[in-house]
Amino acid sequence: GENVEQHPSTLSVQEGDSAVIKCTYSDSASNYFPWYKQELGKRPQLIIDIRSNVGEKKDQRIAVTLNKTAKHFSLHITETQPEDSAVYFCAASYSGGGADGLTFGKGTHLIIQP
Amino acid sequence: DAGVIQSPRHEVTEMGQEVTLRCKPISGHNSLFWYRQTMMRGLELLIYFNNNVPIDDSGMPEDRFSAKMPNASFSTLKIQPSEPRDSAVYFCASSSSGSLTGELFFGEGSRLTVL
Numbered sequence: 001g002e003n004v005e006q007h008p009s010t011l012s013v014q015e016g017d018s019a020v021i022k023c024t025y026s027d028s029a030s031n032y033f034p035w036y037k038q039e040l041g042k043r044p045q046l047i048i049d050i051r052s053n054v055g056e057k058k059d060q061r062i063a064v065t066l067n068k069t070a071k072h073f074s075l076h077i078t079e080t081q082p083e084d085s086a087v088y089f090c091a092a093s094y095s096g097g098g099a100d101g102l103t104f105g106k107g108t109h110l111i112i113q114p
Numbered sequence: 115d116a117g118v119i120q121s122p123r124h125e126v127t128e129m130g131q132e133v134t135l136r137c138k139p140i141s142g143h144n145s146l147f148w149y150r151q152t153m154m155r156g157l158e159l160l161i162y163f164n165n166n167v168p169i170d171d172s173g174m175p176e177d178r179f180s181a182k183m184p185n186a187s188f189s190t191l192k193i194q195p196s197e198p199r200d201s202a203v204y205f206c207a208s209s210s211s212g213s214l215t216g217e218l219f220f221g222e223g224s225r226l227t228v229l
Contacts, residue, residue: 034216
């Protein structure tokens with residue numbers, strides 16, 4: 001089955017700086033890579049996703065890049081704000097996730113220092 | 115839509131007791147997933163259903179765990195007998211398998227503590 005590794009487990013950045021979280025996956029058949037944000041005590045919620053036919057996708061301050069050859073994908077958050085503090089999970093799926101679920105990384109606790 | 119609804123939100127029980135967690139998916143979604151979240155293991159997929167049929171239960175830890183989906187609007191995850199190592203947050207999520215986005219919509223979770 002799919003295995004997703006995520007680094008770092010904890011990331012502390014100054015408010016206004018950028019944050020980068022990296023993931024690798026093992027199954028070359030995977031073609032859908034979403035990122036979920038989970039605030040303390042809350043449910044995970046989708047913030048951005050990318051499919052294997054695209055190398056990069058951006059939505060305001062967040063962007064995701066994908067390198068299929070290396071089986072790497074990354075989340076980039078620019079101009080970080082206090083409300084960005086949360087746990088971020090990457091995930092992978094080979095059929096879009098809607099049909100057969102997602103394999104998640106272990107999560108990155110992002111701390112925004114004021 | 116009210117979103118995915120889970121109950122109970124919190125459950126504290128003693129080792130050996132039966133625990134039943136409940137989930138109501140978003141209306142119209144035909145895929146339902148049960149995840150378990152712990153600090154050590156993160157988010158683990160336990161089992162998922164498509165059109166009420168269990169597709170893959172390879173994530174279920176052992177025979178003490180069972181899940182059912184008797185109809186499109188209800189699913190249960192049962193643990194019998196429960197053990198302290200089952201303590202975790204259990205999330206139910208639903209999606210539409212025909213969706214272009216593949217987004218999973220999570221419930222608020224059921225926090226289980228087994229003493």
